[in-house]
Amino acid sequence: MFDSLTDRLSHTLRSISGQAKLTEDNIKDTLREVRRALLEADVSLAVVKAFVDQVRERAVGQEVSKSLSPGQQFVKIVQQELESIMGEANVPLELGRKQPAIILMAGLQGAGKTTSVAKLAKYLREREKKKVLVVSADIYRPAAIDQLETLASEVGVDFFPSHSSQKPVDIANAAIKHAGIKFHDVVLVDTAGRLHIDENMMTEIKDLHKAVSPQETLFVVDAMTGQDAANTAKAFHEALPLTGVILTKVDGDARGGAALSVRHITGKPIKFLGIGEKTDALEPFYPDRIASRILGMGDVLSLIEEAERTVDKKKADQLSKKIKKGQSFDLEDFRDQLQQLKQMGGMGSLMDKLPGMGQMAELAKGQASEKEFGKLEAMINSMTPKERRKPELITGSRKRRISAGSGTQIADVNRLLKQHKQMQKMMKKMGKKGGMQKMMRGMSSMMGGSGGMGGGQMGGPMGGGPGGSFRK
Numbered sequence: 001m002f003d004s005l006t007d008r009l010s011h012t013l014r015s016i017s018g019q020a021k022l023t024e025d026n027i028k029d030t031l032r033e034v035r036r037a038l039l040e041a042d043v044s045l046a047v048v049k050a051f052v053d054q055v056r057e058r059a060v061g062q063e064v065s066k067s068l069s070p071g072q073q074f075v076k077i078v079q080q081e082l083e084s085i086m087g088e089a090n091v092p093l094e095l096g097r098k099q100p101a102i103i104l105m106a107g108l109q110g111a112g113k114t115t116s117v118a119k120l121a122k123y124l125r126e127r128e129k130k131k132v133l134v135v136s137a138d139i140y141r142p143a144a145i146d147q148l149e150t151l152a153s154e155v156g157v158d159f160f161p162s163h164s165s166q167k168p169v170d171i172a173n174a175a176i177k178h179a180g181i182k183f184h185d186v187v188l189v190d191t192a193g194r195l196h197i198d199e200n201m202m203t204e205i206k207d208l209h210k211a212v213s214p215q216e217t218l219f220v221v222d223a224m225t226g227q228d229a230a231n232t233a234k235a236f237h238e239a240l241p242l243t244g245v246i247l248t249k250v251d252g253d254a255r256g257g258a259a260l261s262v263r264h265i266t267g268k269p270i271k272f273l274g275i276g277e278k279t280d281a282l283e284p285f286y287p288d289r290i291a292s293r294i295l296g297m298g299d300v301l302s303l304i305e306e307a308e309r310t311v312d313k314k315k316a317d318q319l320s321k322k323i324k325k326g327q328s329f330d331l332e333d334f335r336d337q338l339q340q341l342k343q344m345g346g347m348g349s350l351m352d353k354l355p356g357m358g359q360m361a362e363l364a365k366g367q368a369s370e371k372e373f374g375k376l377e378a379m380i381n382s383m384t385p386k387e388r389r390k391p392e393l394i395t396g397s398r399k400r401r402i403s404a405g406s407g408t409q410i411a412d413v414n415r416l417l418k419q420h421k422q423m424q425k426m427m428k429k430m431g432k433k434g435g436m437q438k439m440m441r442g443m444s445s446m447m448g449g450s451g452g453m454g455g456g457q458m459g460g461p462m463g464g465g466p467g468g469s470f471r472k
Contacts, residue, residue: 008037013034027060051085082294104214105189106217112274114151119281130186133160137172220245220248221247226258230265233265332388
């Protein structure tokens, strides 16, 4: 997300951040580039104008002129104004004291509404420790009811059955009554998707809203529709009292225009981002963290939270003790690390959240894909336990057997063994002075080059190529 915008803005702002003095001319030139970058990211013209005007007003005032480092202060203003446009702070769900709390989900057809219901149900069950019931009031698509039932089973929440012969209001009321008897904390009501702003369908959802009086009415919208997403959300809000927005398919939106436009146009906060197809691919929306990522500064807080949720602490402790004792990092350990990375969204997702790693993140997304991880795991799984513990045993005939058993080439096995050796060296360095910095240098060289994740160099702040702060 924001890939092209991040590239443009970070390049533009880098040229001004080192300025000891800001003038009308260099502010004007920089703002022109910022404006162009935002428009190319499909941000609404009204939002771009308001943003640029506000940055200009602050930049030419006392705030910057009295600063010890005006260029850096200017970048800080840009970041603060990005946060302001997106809502300044995370707005959590307001579930109130009434039980069960009711959340009504609305949106256009194809926006990912039913999937978002399942994702939100899982989020509430796992992170908020709520007992959740989901129900479909989409009487026009029987397949939507079946889909929600399947997803509910997958994420471990209760499903209330409904049928296309029933009325949406009757379905919702019956589900809420059932939830009260079974002591559910939250009822998520999926509604029929609309292909456009249809008057009859809008009347139906208004009646449903009036009947169930939800604590939250969330509008699900596809981020890839750009500023149209914000305009559609505005039209829905005029017909329905929305309390927030879920922006879906964010991982496929390289521009980011919707995220920057929705709050300003609708006045309603983005509460969640859908960042993938999996049922755990839902993140609370934090404007400050997103602004930081847009400017190429990373998102370490989200990375830490993700690690706390997904990393197997027992295995991590065992590996730490093993390395401290000077024991070798074997291929079993390597496989564990690959599995942890997959759970955190892969190397690309990890790098995306680290400051100054934009170029490496792009490389990682292209090369360290799920397919690549799967290939590495298949090769390790094709080895005997003894081979995993002692990779030096793997020579000619063993390599042929492993490549045949995993459906790979001998060159792939050679590359895996080379990567493992690099990881071994990195692990040894971690326990020494400056270990983390050395590990990151090793990781950067491991991620570079052609042929999957194999060896070579790369540019960027962490790499060995042009502009890199580390050299081989």
